[in-house]
Amino acid sequence: MSDPANSGVPILRLGDVLVTGLLDELDDKAAMAFTEELTQRIVADRATGVLIDISRLELVDSFVARILMELATTTRLLGARVIVAGMRPAVAITLVELGLGLPGVATAVNAEQGMAVLGWQRHPGSQAAGREAAHAPWR
């Protein structure tokens, strides 16, 4: 596909879910490019879910927080939902103390649980096989 916006952040497609992650080095310009690229990809790949892993983010400032909230809104308008996964405890505490509760942003403890929420199930052979019915990896 044509790709005018390039943030350098990898965006993987797994079925109808887009998987991506943010790193600490993300500057404002790259973040804007990332938002643009991701929204384009949602439409182009007809994604219904987006998983953003932020377990490598040691610091979330108000700018990144706003990017995440805007992404949640934009994505919802495009008919997909965003899960922000793997926030570090220190980051969560800082955000709460800043009064930035990320309203409207769905969260998951780690990428695996985020994928489960987006309709992916663990394979029967895995640890949690007994808990949930065997299921095709995507709907």
Next chain:
Amino acid sequence: MTIDEADARHHLCGALREHAEYVADRWVHLQKERAALDAGLTEAQLREEADVLVEQLSSGLHGDLAADRLVTAHAGLRQAVIELSLRRARGGAAPSATALAVLALKEALLEAVQLGTSDAASLYSAALLINRVLDAAGALSFATYVEGREEIIRRQSRQLLEVSTPVVQLWDRVLAVPLVGTLDTSRTQVVMENLLGAIESSEAQVTIIDITGVPTVDTAVAHHLMQTVNAVRLMGADCFISGIRPPIAQTIAQLGIDLSAIVTRATLSDALGAAIALIASPVSRTIPVAAR
């Protein structure tokens, strides 16, 4: 230094040199007599303490430091006094025992000088000198004693903070924090750190904060609870609050505190049931959305 004082100092030095054993003996005896043994110190320990202090005092008097600054300026003597006082503070001795220890040394020293001379004038100036030297020791030992006690208090309150906020695993992917006591800013911080760390390591999906042991919930406590719940949601887990007793529910309603964004239950067992139901539910489980 006046002639008198130089003289008295000479006397005192002589007395200490000749009767060091006697001074230490008398001092131990006087302390024993006056209940210093309450501090859990054995006679041998007292004796050792006495030997060190007498030796340091003697070396201090031989130097040319002024009498009233002797204890604070002479490193060895200062150290000996501080150790004496700290040992009593840690051993739980009464403040009076620590004060008596220094006062008893005065008496022992004066008796030692009396052994050498019976001249009233030189006895008087020796007594003045002893007073001047040991008053500083008294002040130092008291300051150290209080400092030692405060250190113990600080350590205990730190330990209390740690033990009062345990995070327990109730079920697969369900954590609970039984809160006991009021929730102030520093405790909220500790609870949050412990809880979020546990969520990260155990990949929990639901956490339950049980406030059965919280005596009252006012706006400040509610605010701290909301903060914790929001932080947990940012981590990607859900947060229930349980153990809300009827009077507390009434207070919350009367104060107009809005906890509607939080799942609340009356008892921990109800909350655990809700948590298990949430985990068992299929993929379309309600996912935590921060600060709805």
